Amino acid sequence: MTPTRFYYPSPGFSIYWKSGNGKKLAEKLTGNFPAKAAIEQFIPRLFETDELADxxxxxxxxxxxxxxxxxxxxxxxxxxxxxxxxxxxxxxxxxxTHKPSWLNPEWLEKGAALCRRSGSIGLMVLRNYCLMGGYESSAINKPLVFTGALKKGAAKRLTETTEFWVRIVGENAITSTQNGLKECLKIRLMHAYARVSILDEGKWRESDWGAPLNQWDMLATNLGFSIIFLDGIRKLGMKPTQEEIRGLFHFWKYVGYLLGTPESYFPESESEAIRAIYAWTITQAPADEDTLALALALTLEPLDGPFPDKNWQKKLVYKTHLGYNWYFLGKASCETMQLPKTIWRIFPPIQRFFVNLGQPFVHLSTKSYQRSVKRNRKAQTKVVNAYLESHGRKTITGR
Structure with missing residues (x-):
């Protein structure tokens, strides 16, 4: 059975790949994009779930x-x-708690270190490229609507997602039973609880959307943290090494495995990841009213939330995030999601220029690299902890 959400070619994401930022991402692809017939082989994944967690x-x-x-x-x-x-x-x-035979601790740490090295830049990419960009897909967001995410507010999901990401990318955190493994199990069971609750309610239309929080959508979310994140930090001037890139995909393959998605589904190289995210995006149905509602909620989050506390700061953060949205997502996507235009679109290219200037110094020596990771991780946790404190959440400690 092919659910109605399978829409080829996607009207919105076709533009992204042909003339938007995806066109530059496609330049890193080895070979051609998968054809429709090859993509259709993934349709069964729309009905697959994490049965053990359920x-x-x-x-x-x-x-x-x-x-x-x-x-x-x-x-x-x-x-x-x-x-x-x-x-x-x-x-x-x-x-x-089982360590797969393919798990490489060195690659794992290199991937996590790249995430820490991204500092506050990485946080901007996560919020304004990965999260907001995902809202353009109307199907993947249906579980959010069914679980009342709009009523709970954008701040809750943003806080949970950012906190999870920052905790698990800490030094040697992902393999710790009291840190990374515990965090991943918590999120995995949260997904399962949402899925079971949605199905028990009896209003979910599987013929339209597939299974809630299905394995293809879980893979797409994981790719947001790997290939889209990688594309985003590059767009802001960072220059990851090939070792860091290899480590990044290894890290998120392991996280995906911990979250209950079959390990064979995950790409291990940048080219494989581009094919995988293309196959998912190019089959997404047009944006709908839920897309607009979720995008609006995330856009207004700085104005509605407790952080920052001063009105002028709230307005500044609001406009800054919009500037990043337009920079990462492009004109077509932002207009589809009805995101207001802002002069702050000029800020990310300026930031890119200065970040790019500093990249050669990061890789001068092992010590300079370690200093960069440590310094940017400190800045990263400082921003996140200020946000967590304003929401009454426990702050993040450790490296």
Whole structure:
């Protein structure tokens, strides 16, 4: 069965690849884009879900409650034997704590280090390219609408996404049971809980949208953190090395594996990633009213939220983010999502110029590289912690 959300070629994303920023991204592709027939082979993934995580929700959370479930998870991650723990929870803990044979700690850390080295630039890319760009797809955002994301406000999702990203890219964080693994399990079960809740409500139309939070959409989200993130930091003047790029894709393959997506789905090179994100984007249906509502909510988030606290600062941040939106997404996408034009579109190219000037000094020596990672990570956590504090959230510590 082909759901109606499969729309080839996508009217919005076709422009991105032909004349928008995607055209420059396509220049890094080795060979040709996949044809329609090849892309259609991925349609079954729209109906695939993380069945093990769904079982945990139904057998653990819905039966024993959140408090007991969280207590068991803490015990199991600490290496203790939880009493009367359901088998599905045992299985998911075994899965995430198992180190796959393909996992390379050196590549893992190089990818995480690139994310830390991106500093506040990386945060801008995540918010204004990866997150806002994803809103143009009406289908992938349907679960957000069903779970009440609009009513909860854009700040909640932005805070959760940014906090997750910053925590797991910390030095050696992703392999720690008390940090990266725990964070990934939390997000994985959050996705499963949303999926099970949506399906139990009985209003989801699988023939239109596929399964909620399906494996192809999960892959697309992961690609946002890898290939789109890479494209974004380059657009702002950073020059990642080939080792960093290889590490970035390795890192997000492992994160995707921890989040419950089959490891074979993930690209291991930039060219493979471009093909994968093309195949997903080029089949997306046109933007709809939910797209506009989500985009508007994220746009107004600086004005509506507690951070920053002064009105002039709120207006400045609001206009700055819009400038990045227009720079990353281009005219067609921003007009589709009805994002206001702003003179601040001139700021990212200026920033790119100065960031580009400093890149040769980053790679002068191992010490200079390490200083750059440390300095930018400090700036990164400073920005995030100020935001988290304003929302009453626990701040991030560590490197």
């Amino acid at each position: 079982r945990v929700i139904r057998e653990v959370y819905q039966v024993h409650g959140f408090k007991q479930a969280d207590q068991w998870i803490t015990q199991l991650l600490d290496g203790e034997k939880g009493k009367d723990v359901p088998e599905s929870l045992h299985q998911i803990i075994i899965q995430i």
